[in-house]
Amino acid sequence: ASSSLVLGIETSCDETAAAVVSRREDGTGDILADVVLSQMDEHSAYGGVVPEIAARAHVDALDTLIAEALERSGVRLRDIDAVAATAGPGLIGGLLVGLMTGKAIARTTGKPLYAINHLEGHALTARLTDKLTFPYLMLLVSGGHTQLVLVRGIGDYERWGTTIDDALGEAFDKTAKLLGLPYPGGPAVESAARGGDERRFDFPRPLVGEARLDFSFSGLKTAVRQAAEGVAPVSDQDISDICASFQRAIGRTLEDRIGRGLQRFKSEFPETHGVPALVVAGGVAANQELRRVLTDLCGKHGFRFVAPPHRLCTDNAVMIAWAGLERMALDLPADDFAFAPRSRWP
Numbered sequence: 001a002s003s004s005l006v007l008g009i010e011t012s013c014d015e016t017a018a019a020v021v022s023r024r025e026d027g028t029g030d031i032l033a034d035v036v037l038s039q040m041d042e043h044s045a046y047g048g049v050v051p052e053i054a055a056r057a058h059v060d061a062l063d064t065l066i067a068e069a070l071e072r073s074g075v076r077l078r079d080i081d082a083v084a085a086t087a088g089p090g091l092i093g094g095l096l097v098g099l100m101t102g103k104a105i106a107r108t109t110g111k112p113l114y115a116i117n118h119l120e121g122h123a124l125t126a127r128l129t130d131k132l133t134f135p136y137l138m139l140l141v142s143g144g145h146t147q148l149v150l151v152r153g154i155g156d157y158e159r160w161g162t163t164i165d166d167a168l169g170e171a172f173d174k175t176a177k178l179l180g181l182p183y184p185g186g187p188a189v190e191s192a193a194r195g196g197d198e199r200r201f202d203f204p205r206p207l208v209g210e211a212r213l214d215f216s217f218s219g220l221k222t223a224v225r226q227a228a229e230g231v232a233p234v235s236d237q238d239i240s241d242i243c244a245s246f247q248r249a250i251g252r253t254l255e256d257r258i259g260r261g262l263q264r265f266k267s268e269f270p271e272t273h274g275v276p277a278l279v280v281a282g283g284v285a286a287n288q289e290l291r292r293v294l295t296d297l298c299g300k301h302g303f304r305f306v307a308p309p310h311r312l313c314t315d316n317a318v319m320i321a322w323a324g325l326e327r328m329a330l331d332l333p334a335d336d337f338a339f340a341p342r343s344r345w346p
């Protein structure tokens with residue numbers, strides 16, 4: 001199965017994506033084509049993703065994107081060994097479009113279908129780029145998810161922590177909106193924070209000190225609102241100071257939460273050979289301040305910090321194809337055509 005070729009399809013949120021990936025002899029992946037169409041412009045006027053608009057945009061774009069991915073890869077449809085499509089979690093309209101398209105291609109070509117959990121795609125991506133062995137810890141920080149996951153093996157995951165309210169990316173987006181910065185908020189907040197005084201506001205660091213490994217970010221948003229109201233009319237310098245202080249609070253929170261996770265990993269796997277690894281994924285992984293905090297933290301605890309290239313951290317179809325390839329390599333069964341999309345799928 002070392003030369004298997006998989007066509008991947010991703011439509012769970014606001015990116016329509018198709019990719020062709022194969023697996024090398026050494027166990028890493030070879031990306032033959034990686035096409036992503038962002039619907040950002042269609043949603044930005046609404047300050048967030050509108051499910052109905054997203055579903056229609058996937059319908060409009062997906063067939064062309066798949067054709068483009070195949071053309072770029074130089075692989076003919078009949079030479080594909082399997083089709084992998086995201087089956088959840090996500091917006092149901094988009095999932096239906098992608099999974100049904102995947103099923104149709106698999107059916108007409110007679111190839112197996114893998115219905116992939118989007119989060120599993122994020123969790124396994126680092127194995128495509130780095131020779132990473134199990135077990136490892138994965139921090140997923142995106143617009144929809146904030147999870148610390150123990151990755152024991154393919155299909156063998158244990159969630160150690162999750163957000164009890166807003167996702168981290170959501171906190172960035174809501175903070176940006178409050179401050180009148182553009183959507184998506186993450187990059188806007190990060191650049192506004194440059195030149196800001198991170199000590200001006202003392203924002204809350206929810207759950208810090210608690211033994212459980214969960215996260216909470218909704219209080220931070222409230223504190224940002226109060227800070228902005230307190231200094232109104234808000235100047236550009238105020239915005240920079242608020243953004244810098246906001247990122248600092250998040251950095252400190254993650255230091256505590258993830259630090260505890262790393263300690264727990266070491267106590268549960270004292271026998272693990274080699275250097276343990278923390279992998280980061282999701283759009284918020286683009287944040288330089290966050291990367292700095294995690295790099296320092298890993299150094300302190302003797303962990304290797306693995307951050308796949310940014311393009312593979314955000315939503316894409318490469319990770320979906322790769323999850324299919326990982327299952328094929330273990331001869332795990334393909335999925336039934338009756339597999340229904342799941343908007344919720346832990």
Ligand code: KG4
Binds near residue numbers: 143184187283
């Ligand atoms: O993984 P992603 O592209 O899409 C999903 O949510 O699935 O993540 C998007 C999220 C948005 O909330 C965006 O504001 C955030 O990632 N983000 C950032 C940065 N770039 C994107 N957050 C903080 N700093 C950034 N530089």
Ligand code: ZN
Binds near residue numbers: 118122142282314315
């Ligand atoms: Zn994602």
